[in-house]
Amino acid sequence: MDANNKLVVQVSATNTKVKIQDSLSKLNFREYTFKFLSIAAESSDNLRKENYKIPEGIKFAPSDDILDVDSILRVVESLDIDKLKRLCDFVERELGCMDVLKINQSDLVTVIKLLAQNDLSNSEVSVSTQEDFQIESKINHNQLRISRAIISEHKVYQNMVNKVYSSFDEMGQNKSLFVLNKIRKVYIQGRDSRYGDELFGWITDTIMQEVAKRMDGENLSIEAIEMYVDILIVDAFIRCKIFENPNNHVTA
Secondary structure, X not given: OEOOOOEEEEEEOOOOHHHHHHHHHOXXXXXXXXXXXXXXXXXXXXXXXXXXXXXXXXXXOHHHHEEEXXXXXXXXXXXXXXXXXXXXXXXXXXXXXXXXXXXXXXXXXXXXXXXHOOOHHHOOOOOOHHHHHHHHHHHHHOOXXXXXXXXHHHHHHHHHHHHHHHHHHOOOOOHHHHHHHHHHHHHHHHOOOOOHHHHHHHHHHHHHHHHHOOXXXXXXXXXXXXXXXXXXXXXXXXXXXXXXXXXXXXXX
């Protein structure tokens, strides 16, 4: 709570309408602005479109006052260098000296590095006839005409990706899940306004940008990174983390 600016901020790992409404109902600060900050992995975009019962005297606009990690990062990325410096100084004063390399670590980048240690020309084909039929059905269901070739070419690397994820999980619990969740989150963000090949390409481009900006100093070409990203996107497609499953019309 900030009494000087009449501001109350609720920080929560629970990202639901029920949680926001419960927090609102407990407020007894008249003429205060309420902001809800989610630190959960999923986006808060849908919550900003919901209607809430706002206590009398409380200022709360869901579109502006529901925040998440992505929305804060967008603001930070738009700051000029002087404001970024002041922000960095403030964080260091509050949290102590930061290890920038640790903060910038990305599980996606780590998986790309692990994939780069493998010889793609010696990949083991692990797609059965039944699996191939299911993949083809999902391609048709989602009208992936252009992306069909990418999926067909890269599905043979799924066994390799399985091994990489297994190795990755030895570094920490659920680490491969974080990567798959990141890809799925990008899919969810784009599926309302895009479909089919456009959506597939947008997911790939978004993940590619995320990886490329964190690969400074790494000895990997853009072409190599692009192929490894394609492999991960196709793997997520086969795992039904992205795009509709023709059997139940929803992703798993």
